[in-house]
Amino acid sequence: MNVDTRQGLAGINQDYAERYGFHDPEDYFLKAPKGISHELVEMISRKKNEPQWMSDIRHQALDIFRAKPMPTWGDSAMLGEIDFENIHYYIKPKGEQTSDWNEVPEQIKKTFDRLGIPEAERKFLAGVTAQYESEVVYHSIRADLEKLGVLFMDMDSGLREHPEIVRKYFGSVIPTRDNKFSALNTAAWSGGSFIYVPKGVKVDVPLQAYFRINAENMGQFERTLIIADEGSSVHYIEGCTAPTYSSDSLHSAVVELIAMKGARIRYTTIQNWSTNVFNLVTKRAHAHQDAVVEWVDGNLGSKLTMKYPAIVLKGERAHGEVLSIAFAGHGQHQDAGAKMIHAAPNTTSRIVSKSISKDDGRSSYRGMVKVAKGAHGCRTSVECDALLIGERARSDTYPTMDIAESDVSVEHEARVSKVGEEQLFYLQCRGLDPDKARLMIVNGFIEPFVKELPMEYAVELNRLIELEMEGSVG
Amino acid sequence: MSSNGDAVFSCHGLRVFVGDKEIVKGVDLEVRAGEKHALMGPNGSGKSTLASALMGHPGYRVEGEILLGGERVDHLPPHERARRGMFLGFQYPVAVPGVSVANFLRAAVSARRGADVPVREFRQQMQAAFAELQVPKDFVSRYLNDGFSGGEKKRLEILQMLMLTPVFALLDETDSGLDIDALKVVAEGVNKAAGPATGVLMVTHYQRILNYMKPDRVHVFMDGRIVRAGGPELAHELEARGYDWIAREVGLEPAAAAAEGSRS
Ligand SMILES: Nc1ncnc2c1ncn2[C@@H]1O[C@H](COP(=O)(O)OP(=O)(O)OP(=O)(O)O)[C@@H](O)[C@H]1O
Ligand SMILES: [Mg+2]
Numbered sequence: 001m002n003v004d005t006r007q008g009l010a011g012i013n014q015d016y017a018e019r020y021g022f023h024d025p026e027d028y029f030l031k032a033p034k035g036i037s038h039e040l041v042e043m044i045s046r047k048k049n050e051p052q053w054m055s056d057i058r059h060q061a062l063d064i065f066r067a068k069p070m071p072t073w074g075d076s077a078m079l080g081e082i083d084f085e086n087i088h089y090y091i092k093p094k095g096e097q098t099s100d101w102n103e104v105p106e107q108i109k110k111t112f113d114r115l116g117i118p119e120a121e122r123k124f125l126a127g128v129t130a131q132y133e134s135e136v137v138y139h140s141i142r143a144d145l146e147k148l149g150v151l152f153m154d155m156d157s158g159l160r161e162h163p164e165i166v167r168k169y170f171g172s173v174i175p176t177r178d179n180k181f182s183a184l185n186t187a188a189w190s191g192g193s194f195i196y197v198p199k200g201v202k203v204d205v206p207l208q209a210y211f212r213i214n215a216e217n218m219g220q221f222e223r224t225l226i227i228a229d230e231g232s233s234v235h236y237i238e239g240c241t242a243p244t245y246s247s248d249s250l251h252s253a254v255v256e257l258i259a260m261k262g263a264r265i266r267y268t269t270i271q272n273w274s275t276n277v278f279n280l281v282t283k284r285a286h287a288h289q290d291a292v293v294e295w296v297d298g299n300l301g302s303k304l305t306m307k308y309p310a311i312v313l314k315g316e317r318a319h320g321e322v323l324s325i326a327f328a329g330h331g332q333h334q335d336a337g338a339k340m341i342h343a344a345p346n347t348t349s350r351i352v353s354k355s356i357s358k359d360d361g362r363s364s365y366r367g368m369v370k371v372a373k374g375a376h377g378c379r380t381s382v383e384c385d386a387l388l389i390g391e392r393a394r395s396d397t398y399p400t401m402d403i404a405e406s407d408v409s410v411e412h413e414a415r416v417s418k419v420g421e422e423q424l425f426y427l428q429c430r431g432l433d434p435d436k437a438r439l440m441i442v443n444g445f446i447e448p449f450v451k452e453l454p455m456e457y458a459v460e461l462n463r464l465i466e467l468e469m470e471g472s473v474g
Numbered sequence: 475m476s477s478n479g480d481a482v483f484s485c486h487g488l489r490v491f492v493g494d495k496e497i498v499k500g501v502d503l504e505v506r507a508g509e510k511h512a513l514m515g516p517n518g519s520g521k522s523t524l525a526s527a528l529m530g531h532p533g534y535r536v537e538g539e540i541l542l543g544g545e546r547v548d549h550l551p552p553h554e555r556a557r558r559g560m561f562l563g564f565q566y567p568v569a570v571p572g573v574s575v576a577n578f579l580r581a582a583v584s585a586r587r588g589a590d591v592p593v594r595e596f597r598q599q600m601q602a603a604f605a606e607l608q609v610p611k612d613f614v615s616r617y618l619n620d621g622f623s624g625g626e627k628k629r630l631e632i633l634q635m636l637m638l639t640p641v642f643a644l645l646d647e648t649d650s651g652l653d654i655d656a657l658k659v660v661a662e663g664v665n666k667a668a669g670p671a672t673g674v675l676m677v678t679h680y681q682r683i684l685n686y687m688k689p690d691r692v693h694v695f696m697d698g699r700i701v702r703a704g705g706p707e708l709a710h711e712l713e714a715r716g717y718d719w720i721a722r723e724v725g726l727e728p729a730a731a732a733a734e735g736s737r738s
Contacts, residue, residue: 420568421532421533422568423568423569423570425526425529425531425532425552425568426564426567426568426570427570427578428530428551428552428553428556429529429552429553429555429556429561429562429564430553430556430578430581430582430585430586430634430638431553431556431557431581431582431585431586431638432553432581432582432585433551433553433585434551434553436581436585437553440570440573440577440578440581441570441573443572443573444570444571444572444573444617444618445571445572446572447571447572447573447617448572
């Protein structure tokens, strides 16, 4: 009998300030002045000793970023608050990248200790990178995986050591001009992960990257590229936190995944930025024949998140899944969703999106399923559940379906529910106080998501939710 | 009629309102330790409303006194009443998706105790209750009342009653929707849970469950009131003759035996 002693959710993130919201004194090798320009882009590229082609891509991207208008959909009011001139686009911490925690500068090491990263690495990870501001300060991979030819390093090292792979795939899934923020990332990118898994190699234990912002008004623009060669598999997990400041920071990543024939990639995110961070991320995958790509996407933190993990099912029988939860508490807007493009016959996909809005929090599901002409025999299902806690909480869904074939099975379900009075009463009649009862209902609501996480993350997520729910009035 | 113990439950002058509408119109009732009472009445007469209000449902305005074990509980929220040993078996148990039966039961048992029940002890207790009510083992990991059949839900209500050792149990049509075998199992469960220290009030439409439960007293409930009380023979009479004759005797229009707009 499986009895689980996990406590539920009394108050998500109520202890954020203490657990993640702290910051280190600033002690940097280089802190670029605020604002972005061709000079800055040139400086970043030179410091990194990049080949000319990458430098060219950056400069072009900056022009595209400047030319592109802000998105007019989504939360334009909140987006309008971003002051691009008030952001530090590049900060390099002191010290060189190392694979020995003892060599990480004391202050930074303390921070990652406090966030539990070295401990997690010892316990259940096959490899770790830890990014602090713009640069990865620590990186390691299990020796046996390295021997099998698995590459796991920060993106800058990837470019240096494997320029041919990077040149081939960088921007191949998400072109620079995809959107304003992908252009900005391409101009200013630094850090992120580069992963290549050779044919047939199955990485049985997750690889993890942790992203930490420390400075106020920081912009973090990591760039991640994961290539799983034929028949291989890999699970990558990312986590992120930042100090709580009164003025805004910006996190704008670009993540590209390529799952070759028969490969499998699972990409898990637990996003827990502080509530002064704009989190505007572009994530997309190519799934070739018989490949499986899964985005498992948890959004708890940030001020505004706009993120719609996408999968292009390019080869026959490829399968894509997006499983996401979003929690929008006071002052937060989680605008998240998924995009599924069925570009080949007999491809299948599933989107499960769960959101919880509390207080004046707002969550939106924005989703798109497209079945291209000629993509016969596809199956897709979309399930959106929103849970509202309190009278002011808000949830919206913006689903789009664009189906060009007739022999396609499409299921779509959307539900909005309040933490029901009858559910609460039932649990109260069994002795649970209203907070505990509400927590139990919310934990039950996100259970389908939580059970997809490795145990350690499941426990952590439940703990966060519990804190976030503390003292909420239903 | 055995009136062996002290009153474990009583209410006095109980009136229940939804907005301006009075649904329960003055009920006095007392149940002693070891007693089983039946409450019978037409659809829509207010039985479930009475039960919910006794438990403290926030949707009602309630006047009058409610005592559990001699102490007033009418000012307490539902979970406090539950912790003190009041139990409501729901006519329509509520589903809570994603919450496993085991986790839920453990939280409930711990709440009733006022302390976390150790895992091993809890497991044994749960296994015993599952066996008693012949609930398949795999129900522990199923989600609470989610996709359960009507009969399965009722069984699980009695299983909870068994594990929560109530002082006073209100069972709202726990016998409805059960097949004959299940009815027996549930009745035995109720009899087991209703020890000498416990009082039971069973809301029912049917004589059949009473054959197994052997009520000490039967109350007839119409139009928000208890209009008649008697021994077990009263239930037989109701089964044979229906409610209209009582309605006439107590001066209610037969149609008014049920409150207007009753659901079936
Ligand atoms: N919240 C409410 N709002 C409006 N009317 C209500 C509410 N709760 C109960 N009622 C009404 O009060 C009356 C009594 O309902 P109740 O469910 O208590 O009846 P019952 O005796 O349990 O019937 P049954 O035998 O069908 O279960 C019904 O007419 C019902 O519609
Ligand atoms: Mg009823």
